[in-house]
Amino acid sequence: MLKGKKILLGITGSIAAYKSIFLTRLLVKNGAEVKIIVTPSAKDFVTPLTLSTLSGNKVLVELFHEESWSNHVMLGRWADLMLIAPLSCNTMAKMANGLCDNLLMAVYLSATCPVLLAPAMDEDMWKHPSTKNNLEKLKAFGNHILPVNEGFLASGLNGEGRMAEPEQIIEYMEQRFFLTGPLKGKKALVTAGPTYEALDPVRFIGNHSTGKMGTAIARELKSRGAEVVLVAGPNVNTSDLTGIEIMQVTSAAQMYQACLENFEASDLTIMAAAVADYEAREVAGEKIKKKEEYLTLELKKTTDILKALGEKKSKGQILVGFALETENEKQHAKDKLVRKNADLIILNSLRDEGAGFGHDTNKITIFGKEGDEWDFDLRPKAQVAKDIVDTIISKFYA
Ligand code: CTP
Numbered sequence: 001m002l003k004g005k006k007i008l009l010g011i012t013g014s015i016a017a018y019k020s021i022f023l024t025r026l027l028v029k030n031g032a033e034v035k036i037i038v039t040p041s042a043k044d045f046v047t048p049l050t051l052s053t054l055s056g057n058k059v060l061v062e063l064f065h066e067e068s069w070s071n072h073v074m075l076g077r078w079a080d081l082m083l084i085a086p087l088s089c090n091t092m093a094k095m096a097n098g099l100c101d102n103l104l105m106a107v108y109l110s111a112t113c114p115v116l117l118a119p120a121m122d123e124d125m126w127k128h129p130s131t132k133n134n135l136e137k138l139k140a141f142g143n144h145i146l147p148v149n150e151g152f153l154a155s156g157l158n159g160e161g162r163m164a165e166p167e168q169i170i171e172y173m174e175q176r177f178f179l180t181g182p183l184k185g186k187k188a189l190v191t192a193g194p195t196y197e198a199l200d201p202v203r204f205i206g207n208h209s210t211g212k213m214g215t216a217i218a219r220e221l222k223s224r225g226a227e228v229v230l231v232a233g234p235n236v237n238t239s240d241l242t243g244i245e246i247m248q249v250t251s252a253a254q255m256y257q258a259c260l261e262n263f264e265a266s267d268l269t270i271m272a273a274a275v276a277d278y279e280a281r282e283v284a285g286e287k288i289k290k291k292e293e294y295l296t297l298e299l300k301k302t303t304d305i306l307k308a309l310g311e312k313k314s315k316g317q318i319l320v321g322f323a324l325e326t327e328n329e330k331q332h333a334k335d336k337l338v339r340k341n342a343d344l345i346i347l348n349s350l351r352d353e354g355a356g357f358g359h360d361t362n363k364i365t366i367f368g369k370e371g372d373e374w375d376f377d378l379r380p381k382a383q384v385a386k387d388i389v390d391t392i393i394s395k396f397y398a
Contacts, residue, residue: 001174003031008079008113010104011051013041015154016086016120016163021046023085023166024054030170035075036060037104039091060103076111081177084108085146086120086163089131095143096134114177118146118169123159146172175243181225182393188226189259189266190218191273191305193233195252199297200284207274208357211236213322214272216385218244224389226268231258233273252276252302263309268392270320271306274357278302310341318396320344320388326351330365337367344368344395346388354378366391 007027011020027034034055038048048059060071076082084091084104091104100106108115117138125131126148139145146169149162164172192214196204211232218230222244229245232238233255238246247258252275263269278299288295306321313319321342323333326349333347347365348355355363355378363378366388372395376387 001030001178001180002027002170005032005178006078006080007032007034007173008075008082008107008111009034009036009055010082010084010087010091010108011036011038011042011046012084012086012088012091012104013039013045014086014088014120014163015045017042017045019163019166020085021050021054023169024051026166026170028055033057035078037075037107039088039102039104041088041090062103073110075107076113079111079113081173082108082111082113082115083118083169083173084115085118085169087117089119089121089125092117092119092131092134092138096137114144115142116144116146116169116173116177118164119148119161120163121148121161122153122155123157123161126159126161144176172242175222179223179225179243181223182397183221183268183389184225186226186267186397187265188218188221188228189231189262189269190214190221190228191231191233191255191259191271191275192218193236194274195233195255195276195302196250197252197276197279197302198283199280200286200288202287205276205278205280205299206234207276209233209274210358211273212358212360212381213362213384214270215241216381217270217272217388220382220385220389221268221270224393229262229266231255231262231273252279252305256303256305256308259305259309263312266317268318268320268396269309270388271309272322273305274324275305276302277304304340306342307340313341318343318392320346320392323347325349330367333365334367337369344392352378364388368395 011017035057036051036055037060052059094105100109146164148160150160151162193211194207194209196206198204218228222228231247234250249255249258279302281298281300319342321340323336323345325332329347329349333345337345345367348362352363354361361378362381362384364376366374374391
């Protein structure tokens with residue numbers, strides 16, 4: 001995915017600069033064209049000779065060198081992406097305030113390409129309010145910031161502040177900036193996991209969904225080039241999703257609201273969440289006390305999100321729902337397809353062993369509006385997500 005991409009790598013004075021040697025090697029190995037600028041203090045950590053040998057290009061340092069001065073604007077325009085790794089606390093502060101006292105700063109300030117930053121510093125510096133403030137400013141300027149890792153630090157302490165590993169940086173770059181695929185330019189909205197409906201301040205009604213199917217679908221859509229928003233219910237593990245916008249919600253009402261905010265802009269919506277069908281008619285303000293032998297709860301229907309979106313759907317928008325059934329499966333699934341005005345319904349039957357909540361596998365059948373039907377064997381959920389996305393692409397985007 002990085003083949004032929006022009007990467008401008010900025011290296012600043014941080015002990016993590018040793019990783020930039022390996023990063024350069026990986027970038028070149030992945031087919032990228034790499035030009036490197038180092039700050040004067042970065043030369044104390046890595047030598048331009050090593051970097052120029054690995055990148056195949058002269059390493060630039062001086063601002064007032066004849067060549068660099070005239071080139072600083074062109075360099076920012078040459079690049080498809082400017083990556084600063086490691087980003088020291090000092091350079092971060094300069095970037096946040098527009099200081100221009102070296103070549104790297106001059107190029108950064110004139111760069112028209114996206115800028116990706118991989119901070120590296122000691123934990124106390126990382127947690128300092130001024131660092132947090134600078135990071136917020138850099139985000140607001142539109143820079144992309146990689147999370148730092150936790151672990152052994154140069155100070156000998158353990159904590160947050162390690163620069164992202166070269167492999168993580170490459171993965172982020174590919175996922176965020178250089179994806180190509182049949183869904184490039186398409187926006188997708190996915191829901192995943194359960195919803196929790198409060199009964200009182202400490203209790204809720206929920207279900208056993210883990211969100212594994214929905215997150216696998218979101219990841220697969222992203223890898224085919226789509227821009228993905230994932231609306232995730234409580235306890236859904238989203239930690240390994242890269243380049244996906246995540247909206248964390250708890251209740252069906254919040255999930256509905258998050259979907260409404262994103263639906264109009266979405267080309268493709270896949271509702272994999274196990275939304276609660278009922279919520280408490282009234283949520284008790286205080287913890288419900290144990291009194292009588294029997295307790296009656298009064299529940300009311302939640303909004304059927306899929307159905308509501310089906311009513312709002314406009315031409316060209318694709319809406320896909322799930323049906324979780326325990327009997328008369330195919331008929332119920334086909335009924336839902338019509339009733340909710342979906343374009344496809346994905347059936348999983350709880351009667352199939354290894355399918356449904358909590359499993360790492362699933363067995364599905366997909367139904368389309370024109371009576372089409374696709375049957376799949378029991379497979380790992382990542383593979384099921386591929387089957388779903390393949391079916392969608394071949395039916396709607398081929
Ligand atoms: N769904 C939804 N909002 C709800 C309930 C369900 O958006 N309040 C969506 C689910 O995300 C899924 C589809 O509707 O894509 C079908 O969910 P399912 O629980 O199988 O069906 P229900 O409509 O709840 O019907 P029933 O309970 O009668 O089976």
